Amino acid sequence: MRELSLNILDIAQNSVKAGAQHIDITLMETDELFTFAVKDDGCGMSEELLARVKDPFTTTRTTRKVGLGIPFLTLAARQTGGDVTIESSVSPNTHGTLLEASFYKKHIDFTPLGDIISTVVTLIQGNPDRDITFTHDMCGTVIRLSTAEMREMLGSVPLSEPDVLVWIREYLTEQYGQIK
Amino acid sequence: MKSLAELAAIKERMQGKVALREGSGETRIVVGMATCGIAAGARPVLNTFVEEIAKENLTDRVTVTQTGCIGICQFEPVVEVYESGKEKVTYVKMTADKAKRVVAEHIKGGKVVSEYTIGNTKI
Numbered sequence: 557m558r559e560l561s562l563n564i565l566d567i568a569q570n571s572v573k574a575g576a577q578h579i580d581i582t583l584m585e586t587d588e589l590f591t592f593a594v595k596d597d598g599c600g601m602s603e604e605l606l607a608r609v610k611d612p613f614t615t616t617r618t619t620r621k622v623g624l625g626i627p628f629l630t631l632a633a634r635q636t637g638g639d640v641t642i643e644s645s646v647s648p649n650t651h652g653t654l655l656e657a658s659f660y661k662k663h664i665d666f667t668p669l670g671d672i673i674s675t676v677v678t679l680i681q682g683n684p685d686r687d688i689t690f691t692h693d694m695c696g697t698v699i700r701l702s703t704a705e706m707r708e709m710l711g712s713v714p715l716s717e718p719d720v721l722v723w724i725r726e727y728l729t730e731q732y733g734q735i736k
Numbered sequence: 737m738k739s740l741a742e743l744a745a746i747k748e749r750m751q752g753k754v755a756l757r758e759g760s761g762e763t764r765i766v767v768g769m770a771t772c773g774i775a776a777g778a779r780p781v782l783n784t785f786v787e788e789i790a791k792e793n794l795t796d797r798v799t800v801t802q803t804g805c806i807g808i809c810q811f812e813p814v815v816e817v818y819e820s821g822k823e824k825v826t827y828v829k830m831t832a833d834k835a836k837r838v839v840a841e842h843i844k845g846g847k848v849v850s851e852y853t854i855g856n857t858k859i
Contacts, residue, residue, distance in 0.1 A: 557774070557775050562774050562775065562779065565769075565774055565779060566771050566774050566775075569769060569770070569774075569804075573804065623771070624771055624775075625771040628771070628775070671779075674779055674780070674783055675779070677783065678769070678779050678782055678783060678802075681782070681783075681786060681800070681802070682769065682782075682801070682802035705740060706740065706743055709740050709741070709743035709744050709747065710743050710746065710747050711747050711751070712751065713746065713747050713750045713751060717746070717750055718786060718787075718789070718790030718795060719746050719749070719750060719790075720743070720746060721786060722790075723738070723742060723743065723746065726738060727738045730737070730738050
């Protein structure tokens with residue numbers, strides 16, 4: 557993947573596929589480190605599946621036997637000196653998955669974050685009924701978006717409505733613009 | 737400064753329209769958004785379709801949705817167009833520019849852009 561924001565979209569799509577109602581995407585940056593976490597309340601993975609999830613010959617897709625999402629991400633993290641950790645539970649009360657990926661930003665092989673705004677817009681467009689929170693903490697300056705809060709304002713108007721998607725894009729663009 | 741309060745204005749403006757629209761989607765544009773699609777560039781393709789459909793005021797009859805792996809990963813980004821009463825059209829190796837042309841010529845104009853379809857594309 558050319559941008560980490562594409563990896564984030566890919567990982568979040570796994571949460572969607574796991575039937576999650578809540579998906580929290582958290583990006584944390586310091587001068588040295590970039591980490592992101594995707595936490596969901598989806599069906600979770602069994603210990604057996606969790607043990608082999610970084611293996612490219614593990615996939616949930618039915619169309620072929622190779623799954624490269626997590627191997628790609630793990631490669632992107634490790635080539636900077638970082639890593640990916642995944643915790644998951646299938647128990648009835650606490651089911652869900654937490655994936656954390658860390659990167660050393662100053663390493664020459666650090667993949668740039670890229671267009672994270674498009675990732676957020678794409679995720680909401682495809683999944684207007686889920687509760688998605690997006691948080692990006694840049695050395696203490698925080699950008700935040702919550703679809704549950706948006707839904708309170710919008711009532712029955714779906715979040716996938718083009719006018720709403722335009723608003724999300726403009727809102728996040730403005731927030732990022734103020735930092736730079 | 738943009739704020740959440742602006743969403744209330746969108747709600748006012750949209751509420752009547754959205755109710756009318758439900759169930760009237762005659763045309764469905766489906767973009768493959770699994771790992772293979774995302775890595776090949778499906779994100780800008782999807783967003784271009786969403787923007788162009790809104791810009792051309794086609795939201796009343798056209799919906800844009802996402803799907804998982806369709807199984808022809810070497811042809812990604814793959815876009816399928818379903819129109820009621822017509823055969824499915826599969827566009828392959830899509831880009832944002834190609835998406836604009838598909839909206840203008842196929843979705844709006846009714847003429848399939850055959851050079852982008854799977855039957856006319858070599859790997």
